[in-house]
Amino acid sequence: MYDNLEELEKIVExxxxxELCKNRTNSVFGTGNxxxxxxxxxxxxxxxxxxxxxxxxxxxxxxxxxxxxxLGINRENVYIANIVKxxxxxxxxxxxxxxxxxxxxxxxxxxxxxxxxxxxxGNTALKNIIGENYGITSSRGKWIEKKGxxxxxxxxxxxxxxxxxKKLDFWKDIELVKKEAEKNNFII
Ligand code: URA
Numbered sequence: 001m002y003d004n005l006e007e008l009e010k011i012v013e014x015x016x017x018x019e020l021c022k023n024r025t026n027s028v029f030g031t032g033n034x035x036x037x038x039x040x041x042x043x044x045x046x047x048x049x050x051x052x053x054x055x056x057x058x059x060x061x062x063x064x065x066x067x068x069x070x071l072g073i074n075r076e077n078v079y080i081a082n083i084v085k086x087x088x089x090x091x092x093x094x095x096x097x098x099x100x101x102x103x104x105x106x107x108x109x110x111x112x113x114x115x116x117x118x119x120x121x122g123n124t125a126l127k128n129i130i131g132e133n134y135g136i137t138s139s140r141g142k143w144i145e146k147k148g149x150x151x152x153x154x155x156x157x158x159x160x161x162x163x164x165x166k167k168l169d170f171w172k173d174i175e176l177v178k179k180e181a182e183k184n185n186f187i188i
Contacts (some may be wrong), residue, residue, distance in 0.1 A: 002112070009029040014131050018102070018107075020098055021086055023086075026164050027050045028055050028079060028086070030047040032077070032079035033076060035113070035114075037181065039078065040064075040081075041106070041120055043122055043124040047091075049087065055080045067157075068174075071178050072178065073188055080108075093124055110149075117181065120153050154169070154174065155173075
């Protein structure tokens with residue numbers, strides 16, 4: 001357990017526990033409210049995120065921002081992070097081993113932030129956090145409760161860029177999150 005997120009971020013910046021560190025411009029630790037009630041977890045940085053060191057700043061992030069604006073969620077009020085902190089080459093899915101190695105950082109981020117709701121964006125987040133047997137198409141839109149945290153799996157915003165028909169489901173899932181947050185007076 002680390003004392004605070006700044007300490008953890010400094011460790012991540014220098015991390016060389018897996019091959020992904022070799023090609024990084026910047027590690028992408030996470031961004032947002034360190035006391036957030038709602039956390040969003042994606043897969044891993046893409047090219048834009050690697051350049052800027054901030055998650056979800058590329059095309060997929062812009063789409064997610066539009067949903068946030070449309071639904072009245074303030075991006076600054078939530079916390080956004082990824083399964084792996086360094087960009088996988090050609091945006092490939094992080095290997096099981098890379099995800100496992102990096103999970104220690106994410107676990108500590110969750111312990112320090114203490115979110116009440118975690119939105120799992122896509123299969124990589126879902127499988128690495130909930131279990132390999134889960135799939136996003138059948139799990140999306142349904143709450144999963146684990147160790148006092150409510151998880152909402154939904155499509156990864158990049159999947160919406162490839163298939164517009166997923167947009168409505170994504171929107172509905174985030175709307176469920178918004179409603180749950182409002183019901184409990186969570187920061188949103
Ligand atoms: N896709 C992700 O999973 N995370 C990002 O930060 C950007 C794109």
